[in-house]
Every structure is written in C-alpha cells, then in structure tokens.
Amino acid sequence: MKARVHVMLKDGVLDPQGEAVRHALGSLGFEGVTGVRQGKVLDLDLEDTDVEAARARLGDMCEKLLANTVIERYDIEIG
Structure with missing residues (x-):
C-alpha cells in the first residue's frame, strides 16, 4: 500500500525558508507572490492491507517522528 504524508508548519508559525523563497522569486x-510556506512530503510503501489500521499507524509515525506536532501539522493520503 502506498501512503503520502504532507507536513507543513502550522498557521502563525514563522517560516523563514518560505520567506526566503518568496524573496528569491521576486528577485x-x-x-x-505574497506568501510561500515550505513543507515536506514523505512517500511510504507499507505492507498493511487494512486502510484504517494503516492510517492509525501513520498517525503514530507522524506523532512520534515524522512531524514536530508543536509547530507542524500533517495530512495523510493513502492510495
């Protein structure tokens, strides 16, 4: 099973890398371009066959390693 996790800074958290990209685009x-937010995308290949079990396991992965949940949010896509 394929899964994709999008990790982005939460709204209100300063994004200096995004701001540098915005400035460079203007240059x-x-x-x-009035704003840029930078994040990361992780593609995972899973052995799971149950979509809901995989979603729960991915949530654990995000909470424990893939995202800093103090300042980042994440979205999970399975398919």
Missing part, C-alpha cells in the same frame, strides 16, 4: 522577476 527573479516573479512578482505578485
């Missing part, structure tokens, strides 16, 4: 002539 390259890409005007009108």
